[in-house]
Amino acid sequence: MRTYLDCLTCIVQQAIRTLQLHSNDEQWIKEQMDAFFPLMRQVSLELSPPENSLMMYRYVAQVTGNPDLFKPMKEANTRKALELYPRLKRRVAESDDPLLTAVRIAIAGNIIDYGANHTFELERDVERVLAQDFARLDYPEFRRQVERARHILYIGDNAGETVFDRVLIETMNKPTTFAVREKPIINDATKEDAVAAGLDRVARIVSSGSPVPGTPLHLCTPQFRELFRTADLVIAKGQGNYETLDGAPRPVFLLFKVKCEVIARHSGLPKGGIVLWYRT
């Protein structure tokens, strides 16, 4: 998916939000933004939003001297999600359709706000998502392909969410490779975050090589591209993967929430909708 004009606003907004993780000195942030704005010229409407956001995250890393501003948030989210893990597993075990419940749990991990919430509030949020209707749910096809698959490639999204991904991977119970980002970018899961979520016990963890918050194949390693080509089944989590795997040269199960109007227009799905989409 290419970048739309509204994505310019979003990149500016994300720059402010990320700088705010480093400082609450508004005047200092304003000065960093003053120096950042001229860099917006580098954004190309031909590239995907995650690719265009890279220069912004690099700029913020440079002026804050911190390439991993989301580290404390990622660690806290993983810790909170791990506290929920036994209850998530019980929910799957008690379900009439454990695979569908695990799919719902995996999308819940993408949606819930780990922010200041306590575990019991997170659990309530998970229950809410478990009851939510999907805007699109290609479940029969998903179930069929999971049953047949000898090897699954699962492309992760955020840290914390990884614990919820683990529940789905355990429920599918097939040899799985879990792909993470090469280096810290936003709160996306890196190898370290995946291990913290216990994913190394249930999957082989590899870096896609992607330096951006998504998976543009041309920025991935040849090894990852080969894996992407040959896996029986590919599951990609989150909007960043939707944006960068749009038009990919193979079918992918996209599992995400439609978080903005741009994606709603591009996908034809309603904003706020949750989706398991077999994109062929």
Added chain:
Amino acid sequence: MRTYLDCLTCIVQQAIRTLQLHSNDEQWIKEQMDAFFPLMRQVSLELSPPENSLMMYRYVAQVTGNPDLFKPMKEANTRKALELYPRLKRRVAESDDPLLTAVRIAIAGNIIDYGANHTFELERDVERVLAQDFARLDYPEFRRQVERARHILYIGDNAGETVFDRVLIETMNKPTTFAVREKPIINDATKEDAVAAGLDRVARIVSSGSPVPGTPLHLCTPQFRELFRTADLVIAKGQGNYETLDGAPRPVFLLFKVKCEVIARHSGLPKGGIVLWYRT
């Protein structure tokens, strides 16, 4: 009210939206934005958002060669609102409390989306707003002051909305001066727009002298400042007037909808809430 960091994003968003009124060539808009972004340095966190938006609207007027891009929208909105006018008047006449109904109609004019809606849809939207609870409603004080007032200053907001303001002015039935912006800015009402709404039949129309989408007193004419000081009652419509009359040297009845998180935080009122606020 000063400008907050989130207002930077909003100014960028408004620049894009306004350029889109002139052209649907995304690449051209991107190029204008590339040249605009460095100007964001001129935004001062010390000034109000409407004051800071002026350089953006001037830039857009310059690159489009059109200082009144909202003119067709303003004319269409006034025309649609005038079609509703007889029904609005009937609604007031049939009300148990005509003044309160007229206040509600005046805020409805600020909220409804004149966009592509037909008259019957607008009417439905008005009914919705008439039934909506206020987040703050200083109505007893308002009624008391209206009854006593010998002269009311009514500071307008958008064109189209002016027709709804007219209903309130007619219902108050007191000598009223209606203040408009000096020159076209966004869809704010100018003298021409106020006359098109028939406000010249029920009020004296004056320009505040403000070149920005709000009423910063230091940018208004001495005549307007004197009027502002001496009126028995001042009513100011819309968020732009809230932002610029915050801290004004006299009490003002603010009638607006809380349209963004920044105003929600600043006012302590919920986003989406409608307000008749006696700000002393």
